[in-house]
Amino acid sequence: MIIKDLQIAHRGIPLERPFKTALRTATEIESIEVALILENGIIGKGAAAPTWVITGDSAESIQAALLGPIKQVLVGKDVYRFRTLLAAIESCCVGNTSAKAAADMAMHDAYCKLLGVPLYRYLGDKKPLETCMTVGVDSPEKMASDAKQAVTDGFRRLKIKVGSQPGLDIDRIEAIRKAVPDDVMLRLDANQGWKPKQAVQLISQMEKREFGIELIEQPVAAHDWEGLKLVTDHVGVPIMADESLFSTRDALQLVAGHYVDLLNIKLMKCGGIANAWKIASIAETYGISCMIGSMMEPGLSVGAAAHFAAAHPNVIYFDLDAPLWLTEKPDTMQYNRGEISLSDKPGIGRL
Known part of the structure; x- marks a missing residue:
């Protein structure tokens, strides 16, 4: 054909x-x-x-x-x-x-x-998907309000953007923790915003205050792998590579060198589903779990990522809320609060 x-x-x-x-x-x-x-x-x-x-x-x-x-x-x-x-x-x-x-x-x-066949069936499985909701970086009060609204909307895991003003980050997380129930899991994404020793200090304070942090993404600059390892080695909260991970070679070096505890796979970074599958499998070999994430992308590409995530057994964290930020509603999947349903139509399955 x-x-x-x-x-x-x-x-x-x-x-x-x-x-x-x-x-x-x-x-x-x-x-x-x-x-x-x-x-x-x-x-x-x-x-x-x-x-x-x-x-x-x-x-x-x-x-x-x-x-x-x-x-x-x-x-x-x-x-x-x-x-x-x-x-x-x-x-x-x-x-x-x-x-x-x-x-x-x-x-x-x-x-x-x-x-x-739908893409998930070709890839081989269809486990349940539950996405977190992102809380954008802002004042502590605004972020607490946004977090509270996300929980009201049915999300049980929140991805909190931090790092733009490290001095405010403890106040931001404290305000959010006070605004949402204790059983709501918080994930932090610093987007490379901290220095290594600063990251250790901030995370250690969060641990002492028992903020209930599930994981922290990319606390330091993407190129600073040694800084990433320093943070990983000196805090208890799992540390996840995001911007440090593009290729299968990156994945192998990150997990073999024990630079991080987790990997965040994004199709825009790795070049598509074929490489995403290889990365998740490399991590699986080393006992390192993966998240599927996305940039701010349309529903079509996030839907493809969701099919991959549903099929690969080593992808256990899901950050697929990008279409919910768009004025255009997704036609490749449906959201019910935090839960995602994939179409059974052939391919990526536009509804």
Whole structure:
């Protein structure tokens, strides 16, 4: 079954409210959508969202990679050479992980549509998914109010953005802890906002105050692996790599060197479902559990991540709330409070 064409579309999707982290404030997202058109009319779809401060990919670079080297290795080829084509996407250019992720999703979507099965079934399982809700960085009072509203909306796990003003972070977490029930789990995401020794000091204070922190993502700069290890070795709360993890090689080095306790996999960073599966399996070999996360992305790409997460046994944490921040409601999955339901339609399964 020959791939006849690869087409793209570029559009903006406004957010319901600003999304604030230690790295940026966003009021809308850009979505670059790719369509793989097969000779029998089946269309496989994927999407990418540029995130300059994390992946380094822009809308222009994503489009150039998709319409250049990625299109060249796919169009005219037989989609049944599925694994060979996924490898070709990975090797056709350096970097460009967001563009590769969009093409990888489209390949999986098209292939599963040919087989007539939903993506999770092709991958092999469908465990329950319960996402956390993100609380953007702000004043302690505003964050406590947002956290309380998220719990009212039915979320039992909150991902708290910190790191933009480390001196305020203890006050932020204390205010949130007082505002929500004790059984609500708190996850912190510093987005590289702390220095290593500062991170140890802050986390140790949180442990003494029994704030009930489930895990902490990327406390230090992405390149500072030794700093990451210092934090991991000197606190009790599990430490998770996010921006430090892009490739399968990164995953192997992080887990083999005991730099962190957990890994956060994002399709935009690793280049798609094929590499995400490899990363989760590498971590599984070393007894390191994984989270599936996302950037601020459209429902199509988050839906692909959800199918992967439902299928892989070593992905046990889920951070898939991005579509809930958009004015456009997702059509690849449904949310019931924190629970996510996937479509049984073939492919990624647009509802």
